[in-house]
Amino acid sequence: MIQRIDLRGRRLTRRDLLAVLPRAEVGVDDAVRAVEPILREVRTGGAAALRAIAERFDGVRPEHLRVPAVALADALADLDPAVRAGLEEAIRRVRTVHAAQVPADHVTELAPGAVVGQRWIPVQRVGLYAPGGLAVYPSSVIMNVVAAQEAGVPELAVASPPQKDNGGLPHPTILAACELLGVAEVYAVGGAQAIAMFAYGAEGSEPQDGEVLCEPVDVVTGPGNVYVAAAKRLVRGTVGIDAEAGPTEIAVLADATADPGHVALDLISQAEHDTMAASVLVTPSVELANAVEARAMDLASGTKHAARVAQALDGPQSAIVLVDDIEAGLVVVDAYGAEHLEVQTEDAAGVAARVRSAGAIFVGPWSPVSLGDYMAGSNHVLPTGGSAHFASGLGVHSFLRSVQVIDYTREALGELADRIVAVANDEDLPAHGEAVRGRFH
Known part of the structure; x- marks a missing residue:
């Protein structure tokens, strides 16, 4: 079901490891060619182009590209109380963590009358994207919006694809999350066209053409499919972006002390996202590898998205990697640079402290990736595709600029x-x- 890569007894350079470790083929270059005309269409056609593109790709022509305030209020009023309580708790925890991230201004006096200061200034306006394809992600709305709010960004806009089943508006839970967070500027625009709208702005709206629908932003953030990633690549430089997000990935570094059921559940939880999702186990224990594989096969067949999970686990991007020991495992996971890295070893905290490349590190058996996806307080918008070697996850810093002030x-x-x-x-x-x-x- 899941391939094995046996690295035991082999001395591999980082270059060797990068060649042998599994990774999803994203195909952003191909998507760029498909996305370029969409960006031109939006840049020149504004609201009319956005409606036409929505009809083409989403199967619905939105009456309102900007979501009316009453629709946001109604979505929150109709939200399942249990879901509302969960979102509110997530907001509270994410806000607490991100408030602590705000860096302090400082001044350095080099000599009498020679002063250099550093100020942290938030960007003026951001565009935040919330996908709506195979699943709906109000949690991503929270991660993006709260980080921007705690950075002090004055203007926030959210875009999410129009839903045929919701009258051409984004999914009701997305709207409810925006209302909970106090975001009033929300657009029923999805995919590459949303990124174009944020980057270039768009004219023409309801009730009459000639009005400005959406002003350009300074920074665009938020996860999305390969076409969203391609659009971000094309507008980078016109606006700032967080990253070209690829398929989600989890790596688990585990030894014989790990619970195979826990590990299998966590591999499946990421495989549930997408057929291209990567699930990787790195372990020196053949016994654990066998137990995890057997447990994963059993659990995968009973999960709601069994076919999707099976395809992801069977894909070239997923693997069980056998290593000589945890030391060798650390070398492997650092070379891999996972979006999410779980450490389930005897000394999990000590091992985790030595990791150098990961988007986020989850320590021990009681810190699964699912916790970080929703309510750990950390941000779940993280670098993928090995970009954790040089990039950080979304945070307050994503919306701040450092400005030096020289006063002699x-x-x-x-x-x-x-x-x-x-x-x-x-x-x-x-x-x-x-x-x-x-x-x-």
Whole structure:
């Protein structure tokens, strides 16, 4: 059901490991070619183009591209009380964690009258995308919105695909989550066209054309399919983006002390997302590998999305990787750079502290990825496809800019004048030196 990769007794370089470890083939390059005309269509056609594209891809022509306030209020009023309680608890925990992430401004005095400060300034406006394909993700609305709110972003807009079964509006639970979070600017726009709308803005709306439907944003964040990732690649530079999100992935580093049932459940939980989802177990224990595989086969057949799970576990992106010991396992998981990494070993905290590449690390048997997906307080928008080697998950920092403030007196500049002139002349930029020297004549 799930392939095995046996690395025992082999000394592999990082380059070797990157070649042998499983990874989903995303195909963003192909999607870029499909997405380019959609972006042009939205950029020139505005609201009319957005409606036509929705009819083409979503099977519905939205009457309201911007969701009316009454629809947001009604969605929250109709929300299952148990789901509302869960969303409210998630909001509380995510807000508490992200409020603690806000960095402090600081000032450094290098000499009398020579001061350099650093300020953290939120961007003015962000566009947050909430997917609506195989599943609906109000939890993603929470992760994106709360991080932006705690960063102090003044203007937030959310877009999610129109639903044929909801009168051309996004899914009611998405709308309810927006209402809970106090987000009033919500659009029934999905896919690459939503990213284009955020990046370029869009004119024409109800009740009459010529009005501005959506102003351009500074940053676009939120997960999505390969076409959303391709659109983000194309608008990067026009706006900031969080990442080109690929299929979800979990790696579990486990030894013989791990509960095979726990490990199997967690591998299946990620496989449930998508047929391209990656589930990887790294272990030195053949006994654990056998037990996990048997348990996963049994559990997968009984889950709601059994066919999807089976295809994901059987795909080239999923594997059980056998290693000599936990030390070798650490090398493997660092080379892999998983979006989600669970550590289920005898000294889980100690092992987890040595991991260098992962989007988020889940320590021990009672910290499953599902906890982080909803209510741990951490953010579940995380780097995929190995980008955890250089990128971080979504957080307050995703919406902040660091601005340096330089404040020198005449005397402090004078202390450095000759040295600045010497370096400027050496770089053959004499006017730079004169911009300093000229102040003292």
